[in-house]
Amino acid sequence: MLKLKSLLLKAGCKQADLAKALNVSPATVAQIVNHGVWPKSLDELQLKQRICAFLEGKGMAAPSLTSVFEEVDQADIHERMNAVMAELGAEPGDLLKALESHQAESATRGAHPQNKPANVSSQEESMLLRKQALFPATRKHFSLFRDPFSDDAIQSHEDMYVSPDIRYVREAMLQTAKHGGLLAVVAESGAGKTTLMRDLEDRILRETQPILIIKPYVLAMEDNDQKGKTLKSTHIAEAIMAAVAPLEKPKSSPEARFAQLHKALRESHAAGYRHCLVIDEAHALPIPTIKHLKRFFELEMGFKKLLSIILIGQPELKTKLSERDAAVREVVQRCELVELAPLEGGRLEDYLKFKLDRMNKPVHEVIDSSGIDALRARLTVNTPRRDRPETVSLLYPLAVGNLLTACMNLAADLGVPLVTADVVKGV
Structure with a gap:
C-alpha cells in the first residue's frame, strides 16, 4: 500500500x-x-x-x-x-x-x-500469456509440421487473415499511399498492425506501384527526452531526403533544408513517383511533432499533395489525436482514424480455420466448438462501469495464438485428441 x-x-x-x-x-x-x-x-x-x-x-x-x-x-x-x-x-x-x-x-x-x-487490469494480466511455442511432441500429436501461430507463419500476402475490418484498413492504407491523405491506424498490441505495414510494402512491390515508402527509424522513440529520444520534424525531413534524393547534401540552415526538401519532392513527383510517410509506434510521437505533420502534409505542387502520411500506433495515439486538444486540432481535422477490431463473434472461428487451413489441418481436428467458446470467454472481460456493463475484448491474433498454443501443448501432454473447454480452463 x-x-x-x-x-x-x-x-x-x-x-x-x-x-x-x-x-x-x-x-x-x-x-x-x-x-x-x-x-x-x-x-x-x-x-x-x-x-x-x-x-x-x-x-x-x-x-x-x-x-x-x-x-x-x-x-x-x-x-x-x-x-x-x-x-x-x-x-x-x-x-x-x-x-x-x-x-x-x-x-x-x-x-x-x-x-x-x-478488476479489468488484473484480469487482463491473468489472461494474457507470454510468447508460446508448440513443443515438438505437440506438433507430432496434432500432425503439424509447422507452428501456425509463429512469427514466420506469414510468408506472403496469401498467409494473411483478412476479415472485413482488416480489408477496409488494408485498402485505406493503399489508397492513402496512392492518392494522398492523412490516416491513423489504431489497434491494441498484437492486433496485426505490423503485419498490415509489411503488407502495404509488399503490395506496392507486387503491383509495381510508383510509390516511395518513407519510414523514419523509431528505435528508442519516446514522447519526451527523459524516457528516450523524441522524433522531431527535422528527423522526418532527413528521412524524406534520404529516400527521395539520397545523393544530395543537406543544406546547413533549417530554412534552406526545408526548401531543398520541397524541391526534391516536386522533382520526384514530376518524375511520376508518389511519396508516403509511414510512422510506426506513432503513439510515442510528441505532441509538437504531431502538430508539425500538418506542415509536411501541406507540401504540394498545384492541386497535388506531395506527401501522404500514415500513422500506426496503439490506443494512446487516439488519445493524442483528440479533437479537444487545441494543439493538434488542425491535424485531427485532416486525419481519418481507423481502428482494428478484435476477433469477436464468428470471426474467431474463421481466424482459427484460416490459420490451420494454411497448414493443411482442419480446425475440427485441433479444437472443438466448446474449446472455441472457452477461448472466447477466457479472452473477454465483463465488468460494471458506472452502473452499466462493459465488455473488454482481448481477442486479438497474438493473444488468441498464444492461448491456443498453450492449450495444444497441454492437450498433447494430457494425451487428449482435441482442445476442449476443459483443456482451455486448465491453462
Whole structure:
C-alpha cells in the first residue's frame, strides 16, 4: 500500500474521485494505491505528476513524487492500529484476531467471484500469456509440421487473415499511399498492425506501384527526452531526403533544408513517383511533432499533395489525436482514424480455420466448438462501469495464438485428441 492512500483520506477524497480526475477506471486507481501497480498503457511519470496536482488542488501541501508513492511500513500501520484500538478500550491482541477474521472473510469472498467486483487490469494480466511455442511432441500429436501461430507463419500476402475490418484498413492504407491523405491506424498490441505495414510494402512491390515508402527509424522513440529520444520534424525531413534524393547534401540552415526538401519532392513527383510517410509506434510521437505533420502534409505542387502520411500506433495515439486538444486540432481535422477490431463473434472461428487451413489441418481436428467458446470467454472481460456493463475484448491474433498454443501443448501432454473447454480452463 502506498502513502497516497492516507493522503487521499486526509484530503477527504475517495479513490473514485481520483479516478474521475485522471480519467481512468476505479480499478486502475485501486491497483496503484493498494499494490503500487501502474497501468502499462499510460506514462507513469505523467500519471504521478497529475496525482500530485490533484492533491494540491484539494488543499494539500505540495507533495513530492518520492514521498507520495512510497510503500507504507506495515509495522507502523500495526502500531497505529494498536494505538487506536487501545483508545477504544480493546486489547492489542484483538488486532491480530480482527485481521485473521478479515482474511478468512476475504478468502470466502474470493471463492465466490460473483461477490467480488471485477478488476479489468488484473484480469487482463491473468489472461494474457507470454510468447508460446508448440513443443515438438505437440506438433507430432496434432500432425503439424509447422507452428501456425509463429512469427514466420506469414510468408506472403496469401498467409494473411483478412476479415472485413482488416480489408477496409488494408485498402485505406493503399489508397492513402496512392492518392494522398492523412490516416491513423489504431489497434491494441498484437492486433496485426505490423503485419498490415509489411503488407502495404509488399503490395506496392507486387503491383509495381510508383510509390516511395518513407519510414523514419523509431528505435528508442519516446514522447519526451527523459524516457528516450523524441522524433522531431527535422528527423522526418532527413528521412524524406534520404529516400527521395539520397545523393544530395543537406543544406546547413533549417530554412534552406526545408526548401531543398520541397524541391526534391516536386522533382520526384514530376518524375511520376508518389511519396508516403509511414510512422510506426506513432503513439510515442510528441505532441509538437504531431502538430508539425500538418506542415509536411501541406507540401504540394498545384492541386497535388506531395506527401501522404500514415500513422500506426496503439490506443494512446487516439488519445493524442483528440479533437479537444487545441494543439493538434488542425491535424485531427485532416486525419481519418481507423481502428482494428478484435476477433469477436464468428470471426474467431474463421481466424482459427484460416490459420490451420494454411497448414493443411482442419480446425475440427485441433479444437472443438466448446474449446472455441472457452477461448472466447477466457479472452473477454465483463465488468460494471458506472452502473452499466462493459465488455473488454482481448481477442486479438497474438493473444488468441498464444492461448491456443498453450492449450495444444497441454492437450498433447494430457494425451487428449482435441482442445476442449476443459483443456482451455486448465491453462
